[in-house]
Amino acid sequence: MTASMTSLSPARPPVTAALLIIGNEILSGRTVDQNLNFLATQLSEAGIALQECRVIADDIPTIVRHLQELSRQYSLVFTSGGIGPTHDDMTAEAVEMAFDCPLELNQIALDRLLVFYGSVEQLTPARRKMTLLPRGCGLIDNPISAAPGFVIGNVYVMAGIPRVFQSMVGALLPSLSTGQAFISLTIRCPVGESQIADILTHGQATYPSLQIGSYPYIKDGMPHTAVVTRGQDTDLVKGCTAALFAQIQARVPDAMLESTSPPA
Template sequence: MSDETVTSAFLIIGNEILSGRTKDKNLGFLAEKLTEAGIRLSEVRVVRDEEGEIVEAVNALRARYTYVFTSGGIGPTHDDITCASIAAAFGLSVIRNPEAMRRMEIHYKTIGREFNEARKKMAETPEGAELIDNPVSTAPGFIIGNVHVMAGVPSVFQAMVLELLPKLKHGAKMLSRAVSCTLGEGVVAEALGEIQSRYGDVEIGSYPYFRAGYFGTTLVARGTDVARLEAAAEEIRQMIRDKGGEPIEARPEEDTEETQNAG
């Protein structure tokens, strides 16, 4: 780990996500694991299975962030066009990766299934790509430049992320402090903005909730400098007292769930 800020984006590829037929289960897992590694997830996009849209998104994101991660569209069917689209974004040819072919040939022989042309499509990568191991179903993902291409199936995606993370550059870990109170956002908004203006290096968020029959607000401060984070959190606690409330220490992840459930 270093003090360097390491940034990333997540590109979700698939018509089924945009139609609502499939509910994405990968974003939350990826965000959690990247946060643990000190890699800041800064942007998420969802695009259709359309080469031009994929190429445009990949080229924009890879120029802006340290890492780009993608999910979806690297299977055996006609609409799995991610590999070809990523190759087009880099101006590269698509090949049947020899190492991927070797692994998959062994896999299908072991399980007694034909390694047919459709399945061989899953061994394709842009020329020069590095493989991402797939301990679940063998067919690998791949890395080209700073773009990391993975399957959309959650169990496979998650396994690939865990294989990949130790090989990435880790940055300064984002730390959190959360303070809840029974005051509404409208009560604390102005004073909270003043605190934020004094702590430009700390992200301060406000999350209203409804719990056990009453409304309240959880204030979450996030940053990489412990001293600055603690100072900001203490100012938030004092602000709550000044407004007639009582600060309640909370866990950031729990309060986020409550906020989502409250709508």
């Protein structure tokens, strides 16, 4: 009965998400961010709509403000950066201030660092800093370098180093309540996007629940356009793409339907 009711129940409200990237090095140009694209792709496959990303500086009042704003606006907030052992790692302290959750020594985190570093002597004050976590938080496994991320409320705090961030996302995603994966289908047209703009405008009006994107690019020196239809309802995405393709092909005979779905 429950299973049947579940299958008949209306779609769950969409799970929305934001990513907060914390790090001066991204804003100075020293480092090229890699975490946004990784998380975007993973969330898309998990059926979670990433709706915003912010990149901000290593500054506690700034981090506090953005944590509060984003955690109010989205179902899930992911952060990257600022959980290491040095003075410019201040995310945990900002979380404490943003959500009034005192930091305290987390015994599980301490035990993991002890195993990783091999002796109590190796647990320097800098490394112990990584075990000061909000009271009552959940831990996010770090298979790379032991020091865990953590979850408090709807905020998932993770490392900035891409390899560690990726491993944390991998550890985390199976536990999140997810929706239907987003799928996307692409039509490639050997014309500039203005040549088919009217078809796309009409298509978007006909399928308001889908995202129809028009992405111009140059190939062999000539303007081309990728038309991408994206959504969580596979049949609707297929139907919309077929309708667009028929209209585009009538005008641009060399247009082609891409056979594979990814990248979303």
